[in-house]
Amino acid sequence: xxxxxxxxxxxxxxxxxxxxxxxxxxxxxxxxxxxxxxxxxxxxxxxxxxxxxxxxxxxxxxxxxxxxxxxxxxxxxxxxxxxxxxxxxxxxxxxxxxxxxxxxxxxxxxxxxxxxxxxxxxxxxxxxxxxxxxxxxxxxxxxxxxxxxxxxxxxxxxxxxxxxxxxxxxxxxxxxxxxxxxxxxxxxxxxxxxxxxxxxxxxxxxxxxxxxxxxxxxxxxxxxxxxxxxxxxxxxxxxxxxxxxxxxxxxxxxxxxxxxxxxxxxxx
Numbered sequence: 001x002x003x004x005x006x007x008x009x010x011x012x013x014x015x016x017x018x019x020x021x022x023x024x025x026x027x028x029x030x031x032x033x034x035x036x037x038x039x040x041x042x043x044x045x046x047x048x049x050x051x052x053x054x055x056x057x058x059x060x061x062x063x064x065x066x067x068x069x070x071x072x073x074x075x076x077x078x079x080x081x082x083x084x085x086x087x088x089x090x091x092x093x094x095x096x097x098x099x100x101x102x103x104x105x106x107x108x109x110x111x112x113x114x115x116x117x118x119x120x121x122x123x124x125x126x127x128x129x130x131x132x133x134x135x136x137x138x139x140x141x142x143x144x145x146x147x148x149x150x151x152x153x154x155x156x157x158x159x160x161x162x163x164x165x166x167x168x169x170x171x172x173x174x175x176x177x178x179x180x181x182x183x184x185x186x187x188x189x190x191x192x193x194x195x196x197x198x199x200x201x202x203x204x205x206x207x208x209x210x211x212x213x214x215x216x217x218x219x220x221x222x223x224x225x226x227x228x229x230x231x232x233x234x235x236x237x238x239x240x241x242x243x244x245x246x247x248x249x250x251x252x253x254x255x256x257x258x259x260x261x262x263x264x265x266x267x268x
Contacts, residue, residue, distance in 0.1 A: 015075035030070055037082060038062035041089050044222055058093050065092030111152040113138070118250040128251070131243055149242040150235065156245040201251040209244035216241060
């Protein structure tokens with residue numbers, strides 16, 4: 001059998017050997033094996049780069065995320081490397097896009113406007129507001145609201161595993177959900193609650209939005225493919241995705257703000 005075949009049949013043993021020895025040759029083999037994952041993730045994001053930007057820049061950033069994942073992966077935890085690495089690869093790509101200033105500040109402002117309206121309604125109503133209620137709060141027509149969802153689409157492509165805005169600061173979810181190799185029992189319980197809240201929030205989404213999230217994040221379909229499954233246009237699939245993500249972000253942010261306020265009161 002070749003070395004690659006040996007890797008495929010003995011993942012756990014290979015990872016244990018690398019963690020224990022940090023053998024450079026074995027690291028090179030792991031990089032070669034998982035490098036295609038980076039290009040796959042870049043292609044799935046469906047990002048149309050403006051003139052002067054090269055997709056290879058995103059691939060290079062993704063490779064840096066892959067290298068970080070290889071160094072931090074713990075094979076003793078019940079997590080596939082592909083899942084663990086995807087978070088860091090996407091995070092590195094988003095960081096590169098932000099560093100390049102690719103997403104205009106006006107788009108960030110529009111996203112914040114949407115999230116502020118949703119959080120305000122959640123506090124007022126004591127439940128998740130519907131899209132119609134959010135639209136009315138913003139005084140937008142149905143077409144204007146759909147256009148707004150399309151405009152913030154790029155910032156909702158990866159929020160489940162990257163960042164949310166908290167108190168005017170963008171906080172990576174990978175910092176909220178700590179390094180799995182260094183976590184206390186108290187932190188583990190907090191993270192379990194966060195993951196449980198996210199799972200509950202996903203289950204309460206409208207059927208089509210829940211299906212979009214499942215197909216995109218768990219089945220690996222592109223938004224174009226999801227549109228074909230649902231019998232809608234790619235643009236409509238994008239709107240459903242954006243709407244679902246905004247709801248999930250608002251629920252997580254509300255949870256984190258509630259915990260932060262409780263902690264301040266206990267200290268005060």
